Amino acid sequence: MSVTWPDEVQSVFAGDLVTVSAYLTPAGGAVVVPVSPIGLVDREAGSLALTTSLAFPAKVRRLLQEPRIAMAYHTRDQGFATSSRFVLAQGTAVVPAEPSPERLAVVTEQAEKFFGDLPTGRFWTWAMREYIEYRLIIDIPVSRIVSWPDLAAAGTPEVFGAVPSGPPEPQDPPAKGTGPRVDTAKVARQAGKMPHQVIAYRGGDGYPVIAPVRVTGHSDRGLHLDVTPGLLPPGGRRAGFAAHAFRPQAAGVSNRVGTGWLEVTEGAAVWAPHTAGGFSSPPNKTLHLLGNALLSKYLIRKLRRDGTLDALDRLRAEALS
Template sequence: MPITWSDDVQSVFAGDLVAAAAYLTPAGGAIVIPVSPIGLVDRAAGSVAMTTSLAFPAKLRRLLQEPRVAMAYHTREHGFATDPRLVLAQGTAVVPEEPSPEQLARVNEQAGKFFGELPTGRFWNWALREYLEYRLIVDISLSRVVTWPDAAAKGTPELFGAALPEAPAPQEPPAKGTGPRVDTAKFARRARRMAHQTIAYRGGDGYPVIAPVRVTGHSERGLHLDVTPGLLPPGGRRAGFAAHAFRPQAAGVSNRIGTGWLEVTDGAAVWAPHTAGGFSSPPSKTFHLLGNGLLSKHLIRKLRRDGTLDELARLRAGVAS
């Protein structure tokens, strides 16, 4: 039977412009990225959804291999939700072979609500073709929803669905060591400029957990994080980090994303970045759309030439059957 949740949680699912999504890595860590869920929620089915582009096959391959995912609705900025609570949703991703016409119609309707109407005409139809057509709607059948009264996850949490698991045990350190492998000072400086910062790790029952944090400084050990006491498990483990900011209609996006090693001792949390990436887009919605369209066009053509699109189609068909 699908899980149920409160009206307050429903308003957050339906209204946040940008959320954080996390999926697991083969090594037992997690990657967390900002996404625009555009209010895709089916309360009767106990599910939420996100869209993903075929232009970025690594995420899609991983979801097909390991479908346990999490979504953290934590921003409340420039969207329609006003309730201040943080909502963590955990569940199983269902990647379709192809989106249904009904799903695509729903996505187009919701995208217009959150992003505004798309430009039309011969040029824009060409520029946005791959951006719009090569997308999949990934439904997430929820097992658990946890909500806290505010965005920093302070106060008594409310639980819907499966009981919370025991805290995960510390993980074995990576063979190459736990220390930073990228420029920590640069990573910290860029991350601190962004309004929203999260960290994700593999929870005690195998689902990703996403927690809000704030970068307060850095040292040779990594980024020093301020986090609500008790929110992160003690010990060391692989963890992903994402800092992001955005403007109305999700224009002017900036993010800084990485994977690394999280160490929590005596209430202090330090995250050492091992990989780093990110980008900033122009604040103009027109340039943002044009950039997304042309990048998608380039990547889709490349993936078609090297056979990746055919490979993904076979993988999706195998999972669907």
């Protein structure tokens, strides 16, 4: 049976400009990244959706292998929603062979609603070809929604759908140790400048869980996080982290993302970064779009030459068979 949700949650799904999505790693951790879902929600079917480019195939490949996914609607900046609620949606991703023309028309309409009109003309048709044509729509039939009264995920949550499982057991530490493996001070400095910060981990029933946090400092153990009490499970585990900022119509995007080890003890949460990356785009909408288009063109051609796109097509065909 599909999950149903109230009007206030629907307004969040339909109105947030930027959210974060999380998927699981083979080692039992999670990767969390900012995305723009452009209000793709089918309330009657009980599903959400997001788009992703084949120019960045790692997410698609992993979701074909392990489809459990989560979306956190954690900021009202620059979008249309006005509710104060932090909303976590969990479900199972469905990756189609290719979107139908009807679905692509909906995506175009929604994209223009959130990002404004796309530039036109012969040059832009050429520049945007790979950015538009090599794009998938990932459907997410929702299994569970957890909605807290405010964006810090404080207060008593409402649950729609499957009853949440208990907190996950602590995980065994990685063979290379749990301490930081990248420049912690640099990660803390960069992340601390961005207003939106989240952590993600594998929940007790295997679905990713995403929680809002705030970097308050760092030490040789990692980034020190402020979080609503009781929101993170005690003990140590693999976890992904993301910090990001954006301007109107998702121009001027900046993010810092990584994977690492989360240690939660009474009154303290510390995340030790093992990998870290990120980027910043110019605040000019046209330059931002051109950069994305040309990068997609370059990467798609590279992935076509080295056989990655063919391998991904085979994985998608197997998943749908």
